Every structure is written in C-alpha cells, then in structure tokens.
Amino acid sequence: LMQLAIPLNFIGFIYREIRQGLADIEQMFDLLDQPAEIVDAPNAVPLKVIGGAVRFEDVVFSYDPDRRILSGISFEVPAGRTVAIVGPSGAGKSTLSRLLFRFYDVTSGRITIDGQDVRDVTQESLRAAIGMVPQDTVLFNDSILYNIRYGRPSASDDEVREAARQARIGHFVESLPQGYASQVGERGLKLSGGEKQRVAIARTILKAPPILILDEATSALDTNTEREIQAELDRVAEGRTTLVIAHRLSTVVGADEIIVLEKGRIAERGTHAALIAAGGLYATMWDRQRAAADAEEQLKRAIAED
Ligand code: ATP
Numbered sequence: 001l002m003q004l005a006i007p008l009n010f011i012g013f014i015y016r017e018i019r020q021g022l023a024d025i026e027q028m029f030d031l032l033d034q035p036a037e038i039v040d041a042p043n044a045v046p047l048k049v050i051g052g053a054v055r056f057e058d059v060v061f062s063y064d065p066d067r068r069i070l071s072g073i074s075f076e077v078p079a080g081r082t083v084a085i086v087g088p089s090g091a092g093k094s095t096l097s098r099l100l101f102r103f104y105d106v107t108s109g110r111i112t113i114d115g116q117d118v119r120d121v122t123q124e125s126l127r128a129a130i131g132m133v134p135q136d137t138v139l140f141n142d143s144i145l146y147n148i149r150y151g152r153p154s155a156s157d158d159e160v161r162e163a164a165r166q167a168r169i170g171h172f173v174e175s176l177p178q179g180y181a182s183q184v185g186e187r188g189l190k191l192s193g194g195e196k197q198r199v200a201i202a203r204t205i206l207k208a209p210p211i212l213i214l215d216e217a218t219s220a221l222d223t224n225t226e227r228e229i230q231a232e233l234d235r236v237a238e239g240r241t242t243l244v245i246a247h248r249l250s251t252v253v254g255a256d257e258i259i260v261l262e263k264g265r266i267a268e269r270g271t272h273a274a275l276i277a278a279g280g281l282y283a284t285m286w287d288r289q290r291a292a293a294d295a296e297e298q299l300k301r302a303i304a305e306d
Helices: 002-032 094-098 123-129 144-149 158-165 168-177 193-207 222-239 272-279 281-305
Strands: 055-066 068-076 081-087 110-111 130-133 211-215 241-245 257-262 267-271
Touching: 002 193, 055 094, 068 094, 068 110, 068 158, 068 241, 081 094, 094 211, 094 241, 094 272, 123 130, 130 144, 144 158, 144 193, 158 281, 193 222, 211 222, 222 241, 257 272, 267 272, 267 281, 272 281
Parallel strands: 081 241, 081 257, 130 211, 211 241
Antiparallel strands: 055 068, 055 110, 257 267
16 A cells, blocks of 8 residues: 555645646736737837826727627726726626726727827737736745736845835745745745735835726725725825725725726716715615624624623
C-alpha cells in the first residue's frame, strides 16, 4: 500500500500544481474579461486624455442578440466629477464599466472619453487611462510587492511602499516577518477582504489613472473597515473622473449625480436629496437599506446586552 501511496501523493501534488496554474490563468481572464473579437481599429490612435470626461450617448447593448441588457443609456461624468450607478441586482451596472473598458462593443450609440470614441483609440491607451478597484481583488500567487506593483510594473520599490502607506496597508505589510516579500494568494498568506481592497487601492494609487471605476464589494466588510476604506477611496477619487458602481447607498450620498438603473434603463437620476424628495425607486431602496441597517444595529445591541 505504501508503494501506491507515494505515487498517488505525487499525482495529487502535480494535480494541485496544474490546477493552481489554471486558476491563475482563469483569474487573468476574469481580470481582463476580454472576448477575443475586440481588436483595435486599423487606424486606431492613442487616446488623448485632457480632463477625462466620460460620455455614454444613447447606448444599447446585448451580450446575446436575443436579450437586451442596456437600452438608451445617456449620461456624462464631467472631468474630475463622480457619478454613481445604483439599481437592483442584474440591472446592468457592471456591464456599463465593461463597456467603458471596451471589453465589449456597444450594439448602438457610443461611448466617448474627451470626445474620442473608445472604438477609435488603441485598447492599450484606453486601459492605461482607466483604473479599477473591483468587487473582489484578484491576488496573484506572488509577493505583496509584486501584487501592488501590478498597478504600474515600472514602479520602484520605494514607490510601491509609498502607495501601500497611502492605502493604509504599509504598517500591516511591514509587520509581517517577510514584509513586502511575503507570499500571498492561494498558496500564501490569505488576506482579509479589507486588506485585499487596500492592495487594490495601492495598485490604483500607483497607476494614477485619470478615470476611475469603483465597483463596490457586495460582501459587507465590518462597519469600521468599511468606513476607513471608503475614506481611502474618496481620497483616491479626488480630482479623477469617477464612476461608482454602488451596492450600499450610504456611499453615494455625495455623488454629483446618481443614476438609478432598472432593467437596463435609467429609471431616475439626480442628486441624493432630489431623489429622496422624488419618492421613487431610489427613495424606496434608501428606506429599505436604512431599515436593514437599523435592524442589524438593534440585533447587535441585543447580543451585546445578553
Ligand atoms: P449586480 O448588482 O448583481 O452585480 P449588475 O447590475 O452589475 O448586477 P450586470 O453584471 O451588468 O448586472 O448584468 C446585467 C445582466 O447581464 C444580467 O442579467 C446578467 O445575467 C447578464 N450578463 C452579465 N454578463 C454576461 C455575459 N458575459 N454574457 C451574457 N449575459 C451576461
């Protein structure tokens, strides 16, 4: 039996190695989420970012021809401003960010950055101009240094450390026995949701893009961590054109405009105060989230008193 156990063990080891390799590749594709058919136009030129104003003009989109996901979407994020997209699950919020990155082409209408159609510029220059803090940050099976530097591969070690400090993860990393050389990911140190978000923020600080997409995590972090991360995100977003895909309405109160998406259409739009006053879908969602937060607070208090 022993004779058999060793090769089986070995096969198990190889299997795990291969699987991990595949997982890395899958993660890369997830990250890029790029269908093969999107190619640069033959006369594509590099995007010239002036202020970084983003415009969606009557955008219609379907992943599959028989199912329309977005209809008649028009909005603008003026240079340096913040627009938040909210709405029920499946409304098409993340799809908007994929279209801005040009992971897919619009079915009709157009998306421009400083007046340039995203289909007319090189994908490389487009993606260099946009930074993304995703819902779930993918960590590579490599050092923390590598994982942060991914935001700008040419960054020096000092620049990586500075970005980590600004993202308030520097102390944590420096406290690890191996510091920035610590291995993370599936095979290394498992970082918490909040720590992973900070790695993503540090990456974005390094990349310093004029346009930012914040895809808020659905999975709730604890309230304190959430508040801290929000403060960091607000700081990163300052002066950048920012599109926030929000699940928690508390984070969009300060947005210049809130777009309420429902079944791929803009149901309502306006500032927080205007939408509350209008008493529509947004106001209903706001009341519901408030009630849920209050209930949670009461539950916590009851448990604490017990
Ligand atoms: P959530 O808040 O749950 O993240 P969302 O508003 O961001 O949702 P999207 O992810 O934009 O919604 O998805 C909108 C619709 O498009 C959904 O019905 C979804 O099933 C569909 N969809 C998303 N990605 C694809 C894809 N690659 N191929 C086909 N359909 C897709």
